[in-house]
Amino acid sequence: MALELGIDLGTSNTLICIKGEIVLNEPSVVAINENDGSVAAAGTEAKEMLGRTHKNLCAVCPIKEGVIANFDTTISMLKAFIKKTTKNSFFRPRIVISIPACVTEVEKRAVREAGLAAGAKEVYLIEEPMAAAIGSGIEVNRPVGSMIVDIGGGLTEIAVISLGGIVVSDFVKVAGNSFDEDIIQYMKRKYNLSLGAITAEAVKVEIGSACPMKDEISMEVHGRDSVTGLPRNVKIDSSEVREALSESLEMIIDGIKSVLEKTPPELAADIYETGIVLSGGGATLRGLGKLINKNIDIPVYIAEEPMQCVALGTGRAAEDIKSMKNIFIGE
Numbered sequence: 001m002a003l004e005l006g007i008d009l010g011t012s013n014t015l016i017c018i019k020g021e022i023v024l025n026e027p028s029v030v031a032i033n034e035n036d037g038s039v040a041a042a043g044t045e046a047k048e049m050l051g052r053t054h055k056n057l058c059a060v061c062p063i064k065e066g067v068i069a070n071f072d073t074t075i076s077m078l079k080a081f082i083k084k085t086t087k088n089s090f091f092r093p094r095i096v097i098s099i100p101a102c103v104t105e106v107e108k109r110a111v112r113e114a115g116l117a118a119g120a121k122e123v124y125l126i127e128e129p130m131a132a133a134i135g136s137g138i139e140v141n142r143p144v145g146s147m148i149v150d151i152g153g154g155l156t157e158i159a160v161i162s163l164g165g166i167v168v169s170d171f172v173k174v175a176g177n178s179f180d181e182d183i184i185q186y187m188k189r190k191y192n193l194s195l196g197a198i199t200a201e202a203v204k205v206e207i208g209s210a211c212p213m214k215d216e217i218s219m220e221v222h223g224r225d226s227v228t229g230l231p232r233n234v235k236i237d238s239s240e241v242r243e244a245l246s247e248s249l250e251m252i253i254d255g256i257k258s259v260l261e262k263t264p265p266e267l268a269a270d271i272y273e274t275g276i277v278l279s280g281g282g283a284t285l286r287g288l289g290k291l292i293n294k295n296i297d298i299p300v301y302i303a304e305e306p307m308q309c310v311a312l313g314t315g316r317a318a319e320d321i322k323s324m325k326n327i328f329i330g331e
């Protein structure tokens with residue numbers, strides 16, 4: 001039996017979808033044995049090794065800002081993930097992989113080749129915003145404009161879709177990872193406290209918000225005093241985290257505005273009616289929809305499964321490769 005996989009090869013997470021089901025959802029991290037180049041771990045297990053490896057082991061995130069930064073380790077990671085999900089299959093799968101809408105021909109070719117090297121029989125490419133739109137339930141083939149904003153780890157992609165194609169799109173290199181970095185800088189400036197990336201991400205997820213909250217929340221943060229070098233705890237609240245994120249959030253809003261300005265009037269009118277759909281892990285930041293709505297005055301909706309939209313969209317496309325032909329990116 002032939003096997004079709006949809007793969008969301010994200011900066012932070014890789015998801016694989018088979019027949020409408022997410023069968024793999026793991027961090028885009030792989031650990032390699034330096035001695036023989038073999039894979040020591042991939043996904044969750046490899047993420048735990050980040051920053052904790054010894055000289056014969058190296059844990060890397062092979063995808064940066066949505067594109068392949070390290071070709072060989074991407075192949076190793078993809079191979080490991082595909083093997084996990086298709087262990088009983090004798091056949092080589094056909095795969096649909098999503099890529100950012102802004103990538104170059106060289107970057108596209110790299111993804112195609114990585115897919116083939118990882119064992120696929122055929123590789124089809126789909127633009128991430130298109131996959132996110134399909135996965136969030138937007139009927140992309142209708143003659144109606146829809147706007148999707150996918151806020152991932154390394155990249156925010158903004159696109160207007162109509163009649164099965166992307167009409168206008170743009171990106172900002174500000175997304176989930178920038179929020180973490182903002183928190184690290186803020187804590188250093190205000191409290192002389194150095195935080196690790198994992199802690200900063202936890203602060204964002206636990207008490208991060210884009211809009212003032214009725215009851216602001218707080219948490220104790222563990223870091224290292226950058227003057228004494230010793231461990232220290234500081235209690236911070238959600239309004240401080242919001243202050244830390246404010247510039248990055250403004251850049252995302254400016255990106256959305258600039259795409260709206262470039263959108264043909266008929267489609268812009270549609271978007272005022274249908275609203276903006278947010279997807280990606282960044283879309284789960286508290287109050288982000290409200291902040292965008294306050295600044296742009298268009299209804300904003302968060303996709304039902306924001307972190308799965310792209311994968312579900314690639315899976316849908318993979319199930320129906322023939323009739324989706326117009327949606328895939330050519331050679």
Ligand code: ADP
Nearest residue numbers: 010011012013152153176177280281282284285
């Ligand atoms: P990518 O497609 O680039 O792999 P994802 O769509 O998987 O990215 O989103 C990953 C980003 O979402 C990370 O920066 C992560 O910290 C962030 N994220 C996950 N959950 C939350 C949350 N509850 N609040 C804010 N950010 C979150």
Ligand code: MG
Nearest residue numbers: 010152280310
């Ligand atoms: Mg993504």
